Amino acid sequence: MFTELNSILSSSPDSVTPGEFILVSDRQSDASFLIHHFLSFYLRSRCKVIFLGLVQSFRHYSAVSQRLGVSLTQAKEKGQLVFMEGLKESLSVLIPQADNTESQAMNFLRDPPVGLRSLYEFVRSCAVGSGRAEDGAEEWGPPVLLVDDVSVLLSLGVDAGAVLDFSHYCRAAVCSQMKGNMVMLVRCNGEEEEEEDGEEGAEALLKGLTHQCSLNLHVQGLPTGYCKDIHGQVEVCWKRRQGDGPHTQRNLFQYKVHDKGASFFPRGTSSAVL
């Protein structure tokens, strides 16, 4: 959990704004450090976290969270964290074995045009399950869905439209119905182009998700090039009305990722410069 980011977003583990869809996007950069932030943030707020880790193994996230002061293994044992390890589950579909039942959630790998309905059903069943408190189990807060990352589904053959439908349904279920939150990471590799196909590709997915989200954190490299002390810039855009504030509020910050966290500062105020 990065304390400076909490103050920028005016959020704290004790008071979590319900019903938010936070979109973390990056362009030719790596915004996965923000996913680690949100993972430790929501675990500390005692929410039930459903993590779809599609690109890295559980041990990777566990190692990073250890440095941020949160133990994923413990959270999983207590039932606070439901971790779907995409890499392992996909093996059960791609290499079916006699004793291993096929994971239903990842069956879009078998037939991509079908879409992500089963993945949504999996998310929904995990989120609804948090409502019923079992005997002796702890009560957790509203469900939070974290997806790292959504763009990899495009490279697995899923249509951008199907991914947008999936995020819409998750938002309807998790954010609106159960008053939880949702964080998704989407990545773009290309330059921002004026002329676009419109229907396919990562650009269309990014635009569609930007329309759906309530808060967008866009990570990019510095426009002036590589710098050792400043790793990039983050543009924070609030889409919903915040009290009496303007309709869309944008703020630009620069950041540096350390061993145990990341620091955020307004442009030009890096400690290396001042």
Next chain:
Amino acid sequence: MLSELLQGIETGGLLIIQDSCSYSGRDLLRSFIAAALNREEEVHVLCFDVSEDELTDGLKPPATQRLHVHNAYPDPLGWTDHPAFAVQQFRLEDLTDLVKQASQPKPATLVIDSLSWVLRHAAPPAVCRTLQQLRKGGAVRAVVALLHADMHQRGTVGSVCHLASSLVAVAPGPKGNEAVAKITKRSKSGKVAQDEETFCITEDLTVAVLSRPSSLPEAKPNGSEEEQADPTANLTFNLRLSESELEAKQKLTLPFVFSKEKKTALLHPGPGSGRILYEPDANDDYDQEDPDDDLDV
């Protein structure tokens, strides 16, 4: 022109609000809903993009009796068993039934939030056909739709917007909560009027039209002329003229600038003015080529 559109859309009209990632047109759409409700019209809303609460936030209770929301947001594709309204139902027959079920004999205004959802799941020609049939059909008085222009191919957006009788494309404005609307209105006679206005939307969903942005670039050249350096400023001596000095200067005629009267007075000296009498003198008759005056040329 935006205020005229808010006051009412003509029967059989299709208004499309085009927005993009940088500015959401949903607030303007809600202003249109509020304006229609205040005019005592029945309004049916097809709610795909956002939840019903978010869409109707800010609409006051007495007016909301005439508002019928068909909530397709929780399940637009029919993945559960009982969807309230699914995107497959976006057809003339289903929509006409839907509108006729709830409302009174007066035809209603249909609001679609958003048309992008429908375009992603139905073929654009089918959507265009349904929209056109709705306009001509008579079950619905007018249609207002929100379209996210950057989510579709330009051809699709162009085809759908070509059907519209009024098109409002919104973009972020110069200041924080202002926006710029480019309005195109096609009347039944075929005349097309275009306009560009800056507006902002207040808490109670009324639209305040501010100054036109086209006037701002015209003001700039005048301003820049005035801002050019004043050479008579910051000097140790005074180069400026007082009022009386300025008048005297303007009255002054320059010595070699001749008006017609001055010319005639000089060329034709009147009686009483000085006359010059000249008698040719031998010494004045100096020939450069014959200084001694003895050549027989």
